[in-house]
Amino acid sequence: MSKRDKKRELPPVPEALPASAVDAHTHLDACGASTAEQVRAVVDRAEAAGVGRVVTVADDIAAARWxxxxxxxxxxxxxxxxxxPTRxxxxxxxxxEVLEELSRHPRVVAVGETGLDYYWDYSPPEPQQEAFRWHIDLAKRVxxxxxxHDRxxxxxxxxxxxxxxxxxxxxxxxxxxDADFARACVEEGYVLSFAGTATFRNAHALREAAALVPSEQMLVETDAPFLTPHPFRGRPNEPYCVNYTLRDLAELRGVDLEELVLATARTAERTFRLRQVAPN
Known part of the structure; x- marks a missing residue:
């Protein structure tokens, strides 16, 4: 297999985690899962690696409906x-009107992703900020x-x-x-979700932040199909790869893997009130 073909290949599914984790932010549609059967296949792979629940996130109106x-x-x-924000x-x-209606659906557990993105120039700051304020109000109303999303x-x-x-x-x-911004967010009571970027060996400031956030204010995510964790950076991502991120962060923080998995799962359950969501 050529190096180019290897880059297109999903990482291997790792040994299952010692407890069930939550992928707090993924994009199942962008992972190529457009049908119920495909969604189940992606989530089955995740569960085989110890990632038992996922939050699939919209970035436009069509994706929100899906x-x-x-x-x-x-x-x-x-x-x-x-x-x-870029849209x-x-x-x-x-x-x-569409987002207002969808946000009230019983299986919608968050209003997101909203925020500001000054890296790309698809949308000027003014409409981004206006939309962010509207989403803040929506989250409070529902x-x-x-x-x-903060870039x-x-x-x-x-x-x-x-x-x-x-x-x-x-x-x-x-x-x-960085660590200073993380401390400011923690002080406000905000929850910080870490993706595969926190495993990148050149992300020194981010890794310092990931080491200090209290576990009760910490989530893990993939943002799949993007941001595949080390050592598979650059390859496609899926929810099961939260496994790799948790292993890396447990080592970084100097804690037992099962302890971190359980702690971040509890944070996800509390943050998104997962136990209160009725089954289908």
Whole structure:
């Protein structure tokens, strides 16, 4: 097999974790799972590796509709709905009406991913910030956690949360800050979710942040099919790869693997109220 072909191949499914973990943020549709059968296959692979539940997250209106539908196909799948900040340039009333309705679905466990992205220039800061404020209000009105996408926008994210009044539960998906930013978020009571980027050996500031966050404010995620953890960086990602991230973070934090798996699963259950979601 050529090196190029290897890059297109999924990492091997690792030995199962000692307890059941939660992938707090994935994109099953982007992983190529468009049907109920395909979704079950992805989640079966995850469960074989000890990842028993996943939250599939929308980044546009079509994906939001799909995520809600997919969450009804398998009890191990939950949904989050919002409009990604890079898509907010033309965010209109019709979009708001759809998201308002979808966010109230019983298997939707968060409003997200919303926030700010100053890395890409698909949408100017002004409509991003306006949409972020709307999503904050939506999360408060429906009583569900706010799931934040934050890229190169730490200060504005914190400022707007303060100005609007943060919802009861705020999750920083794929946390990307350093130790100081992590401490500021922890002090506010926010939950920080770490993806495969926290395993990258050149991500020194992020790894320092991952080492200090209290387990009761810590989640793990894949953001699949992106951000595949070390040592498979650059290859396709799936929810089972949370296994690799948990193993790496347990070593980084100097804790027992089972302890970290159980702690982050408890945080996910509390954050997303997973035990309160009725089965399909």
């Amino acid at each position: 995520a809600v539908e997919a969450s009804t196909w398998d009890d191990r799948v939950f949904a989050a709905v919002a409009l990604h 907010t340039k033309d965010f209109g009333d019709a979009d708001r 009583g569900k956690p706010l799931m934040i 190169d926008a730490h200060a504005d994210i914190l400022r707007i949360l303060k100005e609007e009044g943060a919802p009861e539960t705020v999750v920083f998906h794929c946390f990307s800050g």
